Amino acid sequence: MKVFNLCAKVTKRHLVSLGVYLGIFAVLAVMLTAFNNTSQSLSFEAVRPSAAIVNRDGESALVRGLEDFLAGYADMVKLEDDREALQDARFFDAVDYILIIPQGFAKDFSQGGGTLEKNTRFTSAEGRYADLLVNRYLSAARAYRQAAPELSEEELLEAVKADASVQAEVEKKSFLESQPIDESFQVYFRTLPYIMMAVLILAVTTVMMVFNKPDLRMRNLCAPVKLRHVNLQLALYNVCLGGVAWLVLCAMAFLFYGGRIQGTDVRLVLLILLNSICYLFVCLSVAFLLGNFVKDGGGQNIAANFISLGLSFLGGSFVPLELLGDSVLQVARYTPSYWYNHAVEAISGLVRFDSQALGPVFISMAIQTGFAAAVFSVALVISKFRRQRTEGFASVKTEMA
Incomplete structure (x- = not known):
């Protein structure tokens, strides 16, 4: 060798x-x-976006129900109702979704109207998910208002909360x-x-x-x-x-x-x-x-x-x-x-x-x-x-x- x-x-x-x-x-x-x-990971976990609500309409059952419902699916962040603070939060991506409830929204909503101000990145999937949650709640509330106008506000919100909280059964399978x-x-x-x-x-x-x-x-x-x-x-x-x-x-x-x-x-x-x-x-x-x-x-x-x-x-x-x-x-x-x-x-x-x-x-x-x-x-x-x-x-x- x-x-x-x-x-x-x-x-x-x-x-x-x-x-x-x-x-x-x-x-x-x-x-x-x-x-x-x-x-x-092979496990599935639901995404929880970060969201902030700026309420300019004061206390109302509709807004309180919306806040409680959104808090069940998102991580709520408190922001001051200040233009500079809101701009900084969006610039630094402190939150995925900002919802501004204008004054008189609850009254306008009860009459079939009402608009909200929303702020999120166009490419943010988390922000779009939070927006879908808000629309889901308001759509259910509007449908109950039109179908059963005799319901009181508290009864209406309880029905909306029950319907909006219904979750589809998902079966998870792993092919690995x-x-x-x-x-x-x-x-x-x-x-x-x-x-x-x-x-x-x-x-x-x-x-x-x-x-x-x-x-x-x-x-x-x-x-x-x-x-x-x-x-x-x-x-x-x-x-x-x-x-x-x-x-x-x-x-x-x-x-x-x-x-x-x-x-x-x-x-x-x-x-x-x-x-x-x-x-x-x-x-x-x-x-x-x-x-x-x-x-x-x-x-x-x-x-x-x-x-x-x-x-x-x-x-x-x-x-x-x-x-x-x-x-x-x-x-x-x-x-x-x-x-x-x-x-x-x-x-x-x-x-x-x-x-x-x-x-x-x-x-x-x-x-x-x-x-x-x-x-x-x-x-x-x-x-x-x-x-x-x-x-x-x-x-x-x-x-x-």
Whole structure:
């Protein structure tokens, strides 16, 4: 295992640069998931908007009933009847809904009229919900007033309160067997292709640059170790190197977000990990291909950053696939990173584990494996062609000299 040990020594000399990339990715992962702190839950809870009522009509049974009814569904906020205070409340989103009851509203309402002043953001769902509650109460009161004018005001409000408080029975069903995968965990594994590709290109090409130096190649050809054994040990080391990188990156995922996936179906997590292993082979094959061309550290860094960033942007690692344009998606489908993220999205949306549901996931994984096999085959052909070229044996100083 002399070749294997030599590869380990070469990698050891470059642990600092590889550690820098891992550190940058750790910071990047934290930043990307900093705004995804909301945990998903399978339970349903009714939304309670914040609302404020400014009563300019004085005490009346109608207004008092409206306030009591709205307080049952919303969090009431007290605001002063001051123009500046109301403007500040809306500007800083202190409340979702402001209802102003003008003077004489109860009297006008009893005569079939009456208008209210409402203030809410156009895009606020909570504000619209509060407005629906107000309209629901007033519509019921108006209907009772027209249908039974002989009822006293107290009797009318009691009837309205009883009708408006009727709730429909809702049956909640869950189609998931467990908690879904946490959003932060998904974001981490969506960005994983970037750092995995960059680190493995740097690590693999660093070793291959040493063995591709002409002087060392000629020495290995004269050595008692067969070339086949040299290539096998080199390939074994690259696979082990990729496995170590994968373990470190996955360990970081469980270190940062392991607490957020408690209760998640283990099968979902295993599928995410299996998908990342498929992309690991893609990274190794691309790194092996580049190892036939990279000759110095400058070209090495350019290749690592350009390819990792390019594939990550096209594949949807930094921008969700649904936000990419059609023309970009047409190009992205020819990249393995697209199918990696496509599999991540498919796994995250699984609600069952039959063949029909798992089909798209395994198809995406198979496509990634096909990319890896194709790139590796091309790399083998190029490597054999370069070995047969006499120009490749020019005298060049090696790193190990």
